[in-house]
Amino acid sequence: MTAGIAVWLAAGWIHAAPVRIELPPENPVLKPGAGSDLVRGQCLMCHSSEYFTTQPPLPRAYWKGAVEKMQGKYGAPIGAEQVEPLVDYLFRNYGAPEARK
Numbered sequence: 638m639t640a641g642i643a644v645w646l647a648a649g650w651i652h653a654a655p656v657r658i659e660l661p662p663e664n665p666v667l668k669p670g671a672g673s674d675l676v677r678g679q680c681l682m683c684h685s686s687e688y689f690t691t692q693p694p695l696p697r698a699y700w701k702g703a704v705e706k707m708q709g710k711y712g713a714p715i716g717a718e719q720v721e722p723l724v725d726y727l728f729r730n731y732g733a734p735e736a737r738k
């Protein structure tokens with residue numbers, strides 16, 4: 638009888654143990670550097686940074702095209718003078734390896 642209670646208590650103890658799960662951060666930190674604040678301000682209002690941080694290393698033309706597509710097709714409020722600084726940051730940090738110097 639007492640053994641039965643002990644088992645019941647032990648089972649309760651195990652269930653009460655806190656379960657820890659680690660979720661990835663919603664918006665992983667962008668690589669620091671010139672333009673990172675601009676990208677944070679202009680590129681994270683519609684989707685997470687994973688849309689561009691998980692792209693393969695792509696040439697500058699791709700990044701320019703992507704920024705212009707966000708601006709034109711998807712209506713991102715990106716000023717004409719912001720396109721080049723955005724492309725510079727994206728290409729330097731997430732572009733083709735030869736640019737990452």
Ligand code: HEC
Binds near residue numbers: 692
């Ligand atoms: C106004 C909303 C909006 C903003 C701001 C925005 N995007 Fe997007 N973006 C989208 C939509 C919508 C998609 C397509 C979503 C899908 O296919 O699931 C997308 C998709 C993408 C993709 C995936 C490839 C593709 O062409 O579909 C990349 C890369 C990307 N965005 C980069 C950026 C960058 C870099 C910025 C900042 C310069 C940015 N986005 C700002 C709306 C936006």
